[in-house]
Amino acid sequence: MQENISSTDRAIYSSMDIEKRREIVRDIRIYHPRVQKGLDIIRTCHQSLSSATGLQCAIIEGQSGVGKSELISAYLRENSQIIYVGDSTKRTILHAEIFSPANITSFMEDLLGQLGDYNPSSGTRGNKNTRLVNLIRDCGVELIILDEFQHFKNQKNKSVNYEVADYFKSIINLTKVPVVLFGYEKEAYDVVKENNQLQSRFTIRYNLHPFGLENEERIHEFRTLLYQIDQQLPFVESSNLADPEFYNRLFDVTNGVLRALMKLIGQAAEIAMEKEHLKITFEDFKEALILHNCIGNGLNPFVA
Structure with missing residues (x-):
């Protein structure tokens, strides 16, 4: 994965009001x-x-x-x-x-x-x-x-x-x-x-197929997508969505379907902003999936 944007660039989110940050999340554009x-x-x-x-x-x-x-x-x-x-x-x-x-x-x-x-x-x-x-x-x-x-x-x-x-x-x-x-x-x-x-x-x-994890090329494609999303999330710290601990769980829940993925990340971002977290955490994803309980197979991989 590429390096994350600098902490200096992300620092602007610490003083940005939550409505503006919500707008940024809604306007995320992905061109994979x-x-x-x-x-x-x-x-x-x-x-x-x-x-x-x-x-x-x-x-x-x-x-x-x-x-x-x-x-x-x-x-x-x-x-x-x-x-x-x-x-x-x-x-x-x-x-x-x-x-x-x-x-x-x-x-x-x-x-x-x-x-x-x-x-x-x-x-x-x-x-x-x-x-x-x-x-x-x-x-x-x-x-x-x-x-x-x-x-x-x-x-x-x-x-x-x-x-x-x-x-x-x-x-x-x-x-x-x-x-x-x-x-x-x-x-x-x-x-x-x-x-x-x-x-x-x-x-x-x-x-236009869903994303997959069948081989290294497909894994790289999915992780690159998550990296691009992460770079646009308005948090002081990177949420590291492309890391193995996250991308495997996100795929398990969404089966690589973009709409489900964006809905889950958007809800987790909303929870993290309301709780004033510096980034999206496992706990935020767990709560998001409890709310959107029709996404996936009913199991919550973010529960410890």
Whole structure:
């Protein structure tokens, strides 16, 4: 592990009020290599129309809590622009979440609403489709990001809603805008796989796996993540989260799932700040896990 930031740099936290320190914890940003690869894939699609390959689309999948939503947010923070020109609005990225059960009408109305249509529910299906295609063009949309794409699959009988999938394919063909899909592991790709024309469009597939401890490389990756988090925690002393006594326990509890890990560390940080600890301690993690007792398998590895 790299050396910790100096005690001089950390000394500022001794006089910082707790609300500011809470804000720092909430705003922790982690860009580990797999998140960076995801960002690179989105950027490749975004810039594809000006590349030698032409229009590129991708699907990014993973189990719940691995960081898909955080990946979307990170890319939107860096690249999304909304520009108001007179009575018109320019929007570089169209981002929407697909709700279950998905149908053509709700899908169109949600995208129309995202693009500022005054009455998304008005008009026939054909009229809504025309307005949507025109708005995507008129707003200067350069990239479409759709989350929860597995909702194009019926969750009761696991069949793909071909009507919605075919309509989505036609939107890509009509607008020539690159698309990045996000969804639950395997289920989201099933929608693409069962539609030949969609499959030919989505030739980039990336799985955002949880962290693991299967080998030295994976251990190093997880410890590096914990080190990066530790460096951003607003405490006078380093909590040494990447040390063996901590990282093994944190993995045992969270199975390497980022959302669970950040929730546990955030709660432990809150407890440590309220108790005016100089760093997060074993006791703080023990109390955090007692509160969040649905994380992990019910055992508390921080109990002595």
